[in-house]
Amino acid sequence: MNDMKWKNLRQGCFIRSFMLFWIAALLCIAASHGWAGGSEKQTLETVEIEGISINTPLEKIAGILQARDYTQLKESLYTKQEYADKGRSTISRVEIDESPAFRQITYYRGMSGGRIKSPTSRDAPIPESDLDMAQQLYRLVCTNVSEALKDERACDPLTLANVRFGHGQWVQIDEHFAAILIASDSNATIGVRFARD
Numbered sequence: 001m002n003d004m005k006w007k008n009l010r011q012g013c014f015i016r017s018f019m020l021f022w023i024a025a026l027l028c029i030a031a032s033h034g035w036a037g038g039s040e041k042q043t044l045e046t047v048e049i050e051g052i053s054i055n056t057p058l059e060k061i062a063g064i065l066q067a068r069d070y071t072q073l074k075e076s077l078y079t080k081q082e083y084a085d086k087g088r089s090t091i092s093r094v095e096i097d098e099s100p101a102f103r104q105i106t107y108y109r110g111m112s113g114g115r116i117k118s119p120t121s122r123d124a125p126i127p128e129s130d131l132d133m134a135q136q137l138y139r140l141v142c143t144n145v146s147e148a149l150k151d152e153r154a155c156d157p158l159t160l161a162n163v164r165f166g167h168g169q170w171v172q173i174d175e176h177f178a179a180i181l182i183a184s185d186s187n188a189t190i191g192v193r194f195a196r197d
Contacts, residue, residue, distance in 0.1 A: 043140055044177045047192055049107045049133055050094050054194045061096060070094060088113050090127075106180070106191035107133070124185035125160045133190050134163040134183040141165055141179055161185065 045054050051064045062072055070078035070092075078094045088111050097104040109130060126134060135158070142155035142165055155165045164182040165171060168189065172178045178193040 044173065044179070044192060045194070047133075047137055047140065049105050049190055049192065050092075052094075052096075052105060054103055054105065054192055058096075058098060065094060084111065100196070102193055102195045104191060104193040107188065109188040111186050123161045126163065126183050126185055126188070130183050130188045130190070131160065131163070134181060134188065137179055137181050137190060137192070138163050138165065141171065141173060141181070 047053055050070075051068055052061050056064065062078075065078045066072070068080070070080045072078050076096045076098065080092045082090045082092075084090050091110055091112055093108045095104075095106045095108075097106075109127075125131070138155070138158055141153055142150055142158070145153075153165050153171050154167050156162065162184050166180060168180070168182040170178045170180045170191075170193065176195050176197075178195075180189055180191040182189050
């Protein structure tokens with residue numbers, strides 16, 4: 001009789017242990033998916049565009065951009081101009097849109113002036129300052145995601161000459177965040193939008 005009780009007790013213990021193992025495994029999988037989404041959101045909050053992020057206090061933005069040689073034209077618009085070769089110049093613009101509903105930071109860079117007799121090389125690298133911003137945002141939106149999500153977000157292959165997703169349009173990342181990215185040697189648009197609840 002004792003052998004029978006011992007055998008039943010051992011089988012019951014084995015079944016309970018097996019079930020606990022699977023429950024723990026499922027909880028770990030569910031938690032890891034929740035943490036991954038949360039870390040993507042947290043990282044999008046801290047993406048720096050010309051030294052400012054969605055979390056940067058509004059009163060600090062002017063000082064940060066002015067330290068990077070930007071001139072404030074309006075309350076939410078900053079520009080800078082750098083001279084390039086052949087009489088051309090690079091014009092960079094940062095816009096901060098702030099409202100009770102959302103906050104958006106968008107960076108634009110383009111060339112102006114001069115006389116262009118031949119087109120720029122398609123393989124010319126993106127300027128280093130833009131490349132860092134572009135690659136950071138691209139990695140958050142287009143890496144460590146499913147192939148279906150990459151297709152939905154229209155992630156182009158990452159190169160040193162061209163970094164983009166969304167065909168140059170805003171892409172909704174989750175219920176709060178959207179992003180835009182298109183960067184090449186001649187121009188760039190990099191932005192993050194946060195919609196408040």
